[in-house]
Amino acid sequence: MTEQSKNKQTLRRLVLTSLLLAIVVIGLGAYTRLTHAGLGCPDWPTCYGLLAVPETSLQIAVAEQAFPQSTVEPTKAWNEMIHRYFAGSLGLLIAAIAFCSIKLRVATRSSVRSPVLLPLLILGIVILQAALGMWTVTLKLMPVVVLAHLLGGFTTLCLLFLLYLRLNAKGVSAQGATLVDFQLKKYSRYALLGITILTAQIALGGWTSSNYAALSCVELPICQGNWLADLSFEQSFDLIPPKQESYEFGHLAHNERVTIHVSHRFGAIITGVFLAWLAIVVFLKAKTHAIKNAAMVLLSLLVIQISLGVSNIWFSLPLKIAVAHNLVAACLMLSLITLAYRLRQNSKESFYE
Template sequence: MRKLVGFSIILALVVIILGAYTRLTDAGLGCPDWPGCYGHLTVPQSESHIEAANAAYPERPVETHKAWNEMVHRYFAGTLGLCILVIAVWSLLKRSPQQPVKLPLFLLALVVFQALLGMWTVTMNLLPVVVMGHLLGGFSVLTCLFLLYLRLSSYRIGYVDMRIKKYAVFAVCGIAVLVGQIALGGWTSANYAALACTEFPLCEGDWASRIDIPGAFSVPPADNYEYGAHDYGERTTMHIMHRLGAVVTFIYLGWLAVCLYRRSLSVYLRSAALVLGGVLCVQVGLGVSNVVFSLPLTVAVLHNAVAACLLLVLVLITYTLYRKV
């Protein structure tokens, strides 16, 4: 089961990357129905099928490359859902004191809700709240799978100065700070505000006069939210808030990494702190590159993937401080 959970973690990370790629290539509505694509299990291929699809959805004619981006994401997500179902059933059948049951069942419920969010993303025409929720749901599934993997692991940390245990609380706060920053990034991306500011470190022009926090975090009425429904000032505010969140996150997690490295007697925790600091610096570099180089697709996708890795490192440190010291 541990091997299956490990495989599912890799698969969940791939799903997050594919989801980011789908969103960044404007393929979120590449298939206007769900769970199939124009009424098929695959993208329409033949000329007759494409004509029938265009007739059924005249407002959304077939764009093959976008449709495939969307369907590949769905195939991988569906496979992940099946793996989690097997894990949950296996946990019920192989009950033992060493075998977690509640977490696999929670995972199963979570992935079902995540599938609903995927459906609503399409049926509600990329409603930003749903898109951001879908992103957070993917990170939640990955985190829970990683926690299950740690629960099934037998590693132990040897003697550690018990004063380091107090940093478990700070690590939990770090997770909260990082999740808040991921949510800000998801909101910025869902509203197509990633390029609202094209200069660094400040935004172009008189950006301060355009700040509109209530408008930036509202959902304006629209029939379709593809390419965004907020005005320029509101998108600028989203972008600025995400940058400010990045500064707070960098300072807090950087402080946590330094404290753990300097004060821990455990080689394991010191190594984890080094990894945390390294991944954090890479993430900041990717974020700056997104602005300076006008959101290159590869860099933007990596920005999502490294955020997931950063979250996993924090979860590992927190779990170790609470359960393995």
């Protein structure tokens, strides 16, 4: 094996490891948020001035003296710090990916075989994520910062996955594939639209969570009581809220939380209908197994995600189901990106036919 081949193999392994770690970090972030541990450590990047969590009576006494406005809760603090440890490890791996990509680019002098802009973009987003993690603490869980941090995590995951797909692409044959679906060309655009719709729905879910509106509606299919009269869009989606000492446990009135929750539910209906239509139509029209499989995975994950969303309401937001709802949302996005990528490759093959 040549040195160049070894470098490519190392890069692929780094990307795959980072991809798996990014999923873990998203899960840990959801767990931290749902256990109300976002302010488990009142400072950043340390925890009460320590690299670990104050646990001994002496450490706790010193911590409470240094941060009199906070009560030391070791369990919550560990939830937050474990998330930071994993996120920091992911940042180091992504820095290594950027370094390896630049090194490989210089060695091969080929932008096709050694993408470098995408790794540098991912590194930039991770640096921004670190800043958002700090602001999440210093701005006391301001909803827009919490939402931006969540979306940044999803963006990191998706770009890592796109890089993984690019590194493992076999390329397009000059003669094209034997089974090319000409009629699927337009559905690559619909898949990109689906990514946009799903991104908006994930953002609505993040806004629901960061404003503690997940249990503002406890009945199905829509909401309890005269929910239409409770809707108030005036301040429900204000990105800059009134200044508060802390935004933990929310700052909005009940009717505003109901508005956010109902918006998320209607968004789920729109997203579910569109993605189900896309997956079914592509599955029925596709000739290649790769595209059919991608459509089937998308539809399966969509069914699981809707079931988890209903379960969150039905069982009053159990921790395991709520965390799974976040993780499956990430997997749903990855499956949609896979479908879009397959359809786009199919369009390229059509061009070369």
